[in-house]
Amino acid sequence: MDIQSYLLLSATTFIIGVVGVLSRRNAIIVFMSIELMLNSVNLSLVAFSAYLGDVRGQMLVFFVMTVAAAEAAVGLAIIIALFRRKQTVNLDDINILKW
Amino acid sequence: MFSYSPLIILFPLLGFLFLGLVGWRLKNEKLIGIIGSGTVGLSFLVAALLFVQMLGLQPEERKHIVQLFTWISTFTGTPSSLSVSVAYQVDQLSILMTLIVTGVGFLIHVYSIGYMHGDPGFSRFFTYMNLFIFAMLNLVLADNFLLMFLGWEGVGLCSYLLIGFWFDRKFDTGGYKPGTATTSDAAKKAFIVNRIGDFGFLIGMLLIFMHFGSLNFETVFGRATVLSVGDKTVVWITLLLFLGATGKSAQIPLYVWLPDAMAGPTPVSALIHAATMVTAGVYMVARCSVLYALAPATMQVVAIIGALTAVMAATIGLVQNDIKKVLAYSTVSQLGYMFLAMGVAAFAAGIFHLLTHAFFKALLFLGSGAVIHAMHDEQDIQKMGGLRQHLPTTYKTFLIAAIAISGIPPFSGFFSKDEILWKAFSSEYGSIVLWALGVFGAGLTAFYMFRLVSLTFEGEGRYGHDVHPHEAPKTMTIPLVILALFSVVGGFVGIPESLLGGNAIEQWLEPVFAPANDKLSFFPHAADVTEYLLMALSVGIAAAGIYLGRMVYLRRAELAEHWKMRFPKIYAMLFNKYYVDEAYDAAIVTPTVKVSETILWKGVDVAVIDGLVNGSAKLIASVAQGIRRVQTGIAQHYATIFVGGILVILIWLIFK
Numbered sequence: 001m002d003i004q005s006y007l008l009l010s011a012t013t014f015i016i017g018v019v020g021v022l023s024r025r026n027a028i029i030v031f032m033s034i035e036l037m038l039n040s041v042n043l044s045l046v047a048f049s050a051y052l053g054d055v056r057g058q059m060l061v062f063f064v065m066t067v068a069a070a071e072a073a074v075g076l077a078i079i080i081a082l083f084r085r086k087q088t089v090n091l092d093d094i095n096i097l098k099w
Numbered sequence: 100m101f102s103y104s105p106l107i108i109l110f111p112l113l114g115f116l117f118l119g120l121v122g123w124r125l126k127n128e129k130l131i132g133i134i135g136s137g138t139v140g141l142s143f144l145v146a147a148l149l150f151v152q153m154l155g156l157q158p159e160e161r162k163h164i165v166q167l168f169t170w171i172s173t174f175t176g177t178p179s180s181l182s183v184s185v186a187y188q189v190d191q192l193s194i195l196m197t198l199i200v201t202g203v204g205f206l207i208h209v210y211s212i213g214y215m216h217g218d219p220g221f222s223r224f225f226t227y228m229n230l231f232i233f234a235m236l237n238l239v240l241a242d243n244f245l246l247m248f249l250g251w252e253g254v255g256l257c258s259y260l261l262i263g264f265w266f267d268r269k270f271d272t273g274g275y276k277p278g279t280a281t282t283s284d285a286a287k288k289a290f291i292v293n294r295i296g297d298f299g300f301l302i303g304m305l306l307i308f309m310h311f312g313s314l315n316f317e318t319v320f321g322r323a324t325v326l327s328v329g330d331k332t333v334v335w336i337t338l339l340l341f342l343g344a345t346g347k348s349a350q351i352p353l354y355v356w357l358p359d360a361m362a363g364p365t366p367v368s369a370l371i372h373a374a375t376m377v378t379a380g381v382y383m384v385a386r387c388s389v390l391y392a393l394a395p396a397t398m399q400v401v402a403i404i405g406a407l408t409a410v411m412a413a414t415i416g417l418v419q420n421d422i423k424k425v426l427a428y429s430t431v432s433q434l435g436y437m438f439l440a441m442g443v444a445a446f447a448a449g450i451f452h453l454l455t456h457a458f459f460k461a462l463l464f465l466g467s468g469a470v471i472h473a474m475h476d477e478q479d480i481q482k483m484g485g486l487r488q489h490l491p492t493t494y495k496t497f498l499i500a501a502i503a504i505s506g507i508p509p510f511s512g513f514f515s516k517d518e519i520l521w522k523a524f525s526s527e528y529g530s531i532v533l534w535a536l537g538v539f540g541a542g543l544t545a546f547y548m549f550r551l552v553s554l555t556f557e558g559e560g561r562y563g564h565d566v567h568p569h570e571a572p573k574t575m576t577i578p579l580v581i582l583a584l585f586s587v588v589g590g591f592v593g594i595p596e597s598l599l600g601g602n603a604i605e606q607w608l609e610p611v612f613a614p615a616n617d618k619l620s621f622f623p624h625a626a627d628v629t630e631y632l633l634m635a636l637s638v639g640i641a642a643a644g645i646y647l648g649r650m651v652y653l654r655r656a657e658l659a660e661h662w663k664m665r666f667p668k669i670y671a672m673l674f675n676k677y678y679v680d681e682a683y684d685a686a687i688v689t690p691t692v693k694v695s696e697t698i699l700w701k702g703v704d705v706a707v708i709d710g711l712v713n714g715s716a717k718l719i720a721s722v723a724q725g726i727r728r729v730q731t732g733i734a735q736h737y738a739t740i741f742v743g744g745i746l747v748i749l750i751w752l753i754f755k
Binding site: 018021022030091092094095096097098 | 304730731732733734735738742
C-alpha cells in the first residue's frame, strides 16, 4: 500500500475526532474523540516513518502514547469529579467558567 | 583668606539640617536655642573676621569669588551655552549685607529663645529661621542671577512658612474672609503676591541671558558697561527686575502682603519682614546698579514708586491701631525711601539706610514683641498705655529706635535719611517734588512713631486689671539693648562731608557702584548753604512731628477724636488702607476665583477633561459589555473557534 491510503485514513479518523469533539455533548464521547484524534496522528506518524525509513517517527509515537495514557488518567479523573459534583457529564451544563 | 567664606553659608545650613532632622526629638529648649542661634552667631563671626581682613586690603583687592561647583552646564561650545556655578562673591556690598543678615539675625535668634519659650513648635521655628538665614545668605552672596534667584525664592518660602507658623490661629485680615481667616491665609497672600513679582524677576533674568549671554554678575555687568545709556532691552530688564523688587520689598503696587505678614511671630516680623528679606529688592537694585544706570526711564519709575510708597504707607500708619501693623506700614514706608535713593542714583545712601533701618526697625519690632509678650498677646495700642513703668528697658530702647527712625541727630536714622533726602534734591535724577514727598513722609513718620510711643508706653494704662505687664526675660532685653546701641551709633559710619565726616560707608561701597557712577557722570555737589538749610528743615519737620504726636496723644487726646469726627471720609480711607485690598479683591481676586470656578473648574475640568476620561472609560465599558458575551463558559465553543482559526490558517498557507 502506498502512503496516500494511510494518510487518507489518518485524515478521516482525525476529522471524525474533530467533529466528535465539537458536536457531541457527552464528555465521555468527547474524550474518546480526542483519543481518536491522537491516534490518527499516530497513524500518520508511523506511516511517514515507514515511508522515509526513519525510526524517529515511531519514537515520537511512543511519546504520544505515553502522554495520551497520562491524559486519559487525568481526563477521566476530571470527568468523575465533575459527575460527582453535578450528577451529569453533559458539557452544556458545565458552563460556570465565564463572565 | 577668602577661601573660607562659604563657611558663612555652611553653618546655618547645618543648623537647619540638624534641627530639621532630629530637632523635634530634642525636648531641651535650651539646646535647640543654642544650636539655632549658635550657627548664625558662628556665621557672623566668620563674616566679621572676613570684614576685618578686608579692611586691611586695597579697595580693588576686596572682591573675591569662591567657586564651589558647577551647577548647570548645557549647550557647551555653542553660542547659547549656559553655565551656572554655585559660587559666592564676597565684595564690599555683599559683606555688608552678610554682616546685617547674620548680625541682626543672631540677635533676633537669641531673642526668639525667650519669645518662643514654651511654644510646641519651638524646634520647628528655629529650623525655619536657620533655613531663612541660609537662603538669605545665598541671595546676598551669590555671584550669578540664578543662585540669587534660588535665595530669593528660598527666603520667600521661609517667609511663607513663618507667617503661617501658627497656622491654626485666627487672624484679622481687615478685609477678605472676615472672621474665618487664619494666619495661613496671610501666608498664602504673601506667597501669591510675591509670585507676581518673582515672575517679573524670572522674565528679567531670561532677558538678561538673551541680551548678555550669561547670568554671571561679572560677565553681565562687564558687558553692560560698553552699552549706551537708554538701551531698550536694558530698560525692560530693569523694569522687570524692579517688579520683582516691588514684590519682595513691598512697594506699590505689591506691598499689600507685608502688613498681613504680621500674622507671624514677632521675631519673624523683625528679621524677615523688617530687617533682611524685604530689603532684598533694594540689594538687588544696588547689585544691578550698572543696568539701572543704563536705564534712566526705569530710574524715574523707581524713584517715583519709592517716594509714593514712602508717603502712602506713612499716611496709613497714622491711624492703625495694631502695634505691629503700624510698624509694618512704617517698614513699607522706609523701604520706599531706600527705593527713592536707588531711583535718584544714590545707591550708597540707599544701602546706608538699609543698614540703619535694619537696626532700628528690628529693634522696634522686638520691642513690640516684648510689649505683646507682656500684655499676653494683646496688640491693640488703644488697650495699652503707661507701660513705661512696667517695661523700663523696652521703653528706653523703643524710644531710641523711634527717635532714630524719626531722623533726629545724632541718631542713625538722621544720617541715612538725610543723605537720601539731600540726594533726592540734588541728584540729576532727583527733583524738588521727590524731595518734598520725602520730607513730608519723614514728618508723618515722626508723628506716627510718637503716636505709637505715647499710646503704648505713656499716659494711663487702658488695660484690664487682670493684665499684669512685666519686663521681658534677659534673652529678650539684651538683644534690645545691643540693637539700641547700634541704632544710636550706626549712623556714624555715614556722616556726610558737610558735617565734617568721612562718609565711610559711601567710600567703602564706592568700588561697587563705580561702574554705575561712570555711566551717570555726576558732578559732585560741594557742601553749600542749601544742604544745611534742607537738613535743618527736615530735622525741624521731624521735631514738629514728634511734638505733635506727643501733644495730641498725651495732652490733647480729644484732638485726635475731633479730627476723626471732622474728616470722617479721610479717616475711613486711611483706616481702611485706601481700600487697596478691597480693590485688588474686586479687580483681581474675585474675578480669578469666579473664572476658575465657572470656566476652569466646572467648564474645562469637569466637562472637558473629566468628560474625556470618563467618556473613554464608558466607551470601553459598553464595547466590553457586548464582547464579553463571547465568553460562554462552554469549552466546545472555544474549541470551535480554535478549529475555525486553524482552518483559516491552513487555507491561507495552502492558497497564499
